[in-house]
Amino acid sequence: MLSRTASHLYWMARYLERAANLSRLLDVCFTLSLLNNKSGQAVIELSAPLVTTGSMPQFLEKYPAVTQAALLDFLVWDQENPVSIMACLKYARENAHAVRGRISADMWETINATWLEAKKLSSQKSIAPKYFFEWVKERIHLFSGVMMATILRNQAHAFILLGNFLERADNTARILMVNAPLLEEGSEVTQDFYHWSSLLQSLSAFQSYHELYTEEITPATVSELLILEKDMPRSLHACVRVMQSTFNQIKGDNGRKAKRRVAELSVKLSHTTIQEIFETGLQTWLDDFVTDTQEVGALIHNAYLDSV
Template sequence: MMLSRTADHLFWMSRYLERAENLARLLDVSLSLALLPQAKGARAEMRAPLVITETLERFNQRYPAITPEALLQFMALDRENPASIICCLRHARENAHAVRGKITAEMWENINATWLEARQLEANGIGNVADFFDWVKARSHVFRGIAYGTILRGDAYSFIRLGTFIERADNTARLLDVKASLLTDATIEDKAQDYYAWAALLRALSAYEAYLEVYREGPAIESVAELLILSPRLPRSLCACLDAICKILDQIEGDNGRLAQRDAHKLLNTLKYTRAEEIIASGLHEYLSQCLAQINALGGTIDHAYLRVA
């Protein structure tokens, strides 16, 4: 069984990289929607990243108003904001440095180069915003590809993937919850705006093309919720993330994780046998809040079983 300290570094290394990518996706769509002509919910769209990362109060203490420039600086390059992209990349690099002997040289070189490039961006500023978001996503993708193609299949690989999918599940639930709250009770005049907002949400989760392939219609709350929560085929859906988590936990050696396995399988089975109509009828926000609480509880169980240093 791998030492708890090593497992913890590997787990959080991948969580922080996934978090940086998710932040880039979120900022990309939020700023794009806020800049739409006559966007009635522009301020709400720009508040979304702050609400999701629970940094709204910290932002308000630092900036007089929510503007695209202030939001980008705060969420991308502000080292005093622990939820910023640059802080996530720094933490990922620090965790990777602590376990250089457990990851491959290619993995370390990728994550170290990512951090060095991030520091240059911090010093020189972000030129093209879209290029910056694409860069963050690409560095995360490259790291996952290198990890998949180079590291020995064992506990180290399992904890790297476990961190990715825990973080991804949490992000999908948070993003869908906040976006849905911005789009409820729309008037007829808001329908066009809603269409773009749902489409932007799907793009943020790399699910727009998949949605069109499955539903062949404009985005609606029921079908979006079904795809992002219940679809086992969409890589960023809650169901797909929980399925991956269950398989990873089953592969980790030892009996420490029995409670984590039980909780993960219980949550997955609940998703498998739930219908979108039931979710909407019971309230999407209430359902997602419950999912987030269960995902966080599962993270705590995993921490207690594998990551806590005695």
């Protein structure tokens, strides 16, 4: 497969997953800011997506204060902001258009229809944020279902999965990093049921939590589910396992270093306990994991996506 084709497929998947995850992050931050009665803490909650995406400096160049309206305009609708939801959907559509011959017709129609509808919603801007976030997540779920039902299990499929699950792992880790001070063992901050349920719902993990744990929600069990539970689709361990198995679909030895690094991460997650992670420091551990995913992304890029 040509490197530029692999690159389009890989980044199409990453941008779609990024749009869905930013929707999740904004949804939970808006919910938590409403639940918090302290205005200062509410601003901190609203600032979390800017910190997570590294776009705080660009935001402050355009807006005098962090408000829900400004955040919506910047991280949802502003197509000139490369990390906004609209920009991610646009870039995903452009990458899909470049490889229409390598994806199924149903996949192209789904992603194209999503972009056209998003532009209509963008022109209104009066849509309730929660409805829009749910709509984005539903459209990405629809695309994933169409992909699984219609595309050949070939190298094109493999690069889509690599982009999808690398982005998902990175975003799950970043959402956890936002909440790490509250999840750390020994934290003096006591959060109520609504905080924990909002965090779990942002990662589609609320129902899974109650299927696996009978006790009340605690920092240790939430962290264990979202980091180490291999059967939870958005956990870090599950994402790494999918990436490891996906590499088997890609022929050649170019990606040997990337394969080895992902295998090392898989072993690390398989043989780590949540208590060991807390002893290291949850924030420190998550920082290291994000660095690891960035390294894997760079190795994938060097092995497969650079033009030759």
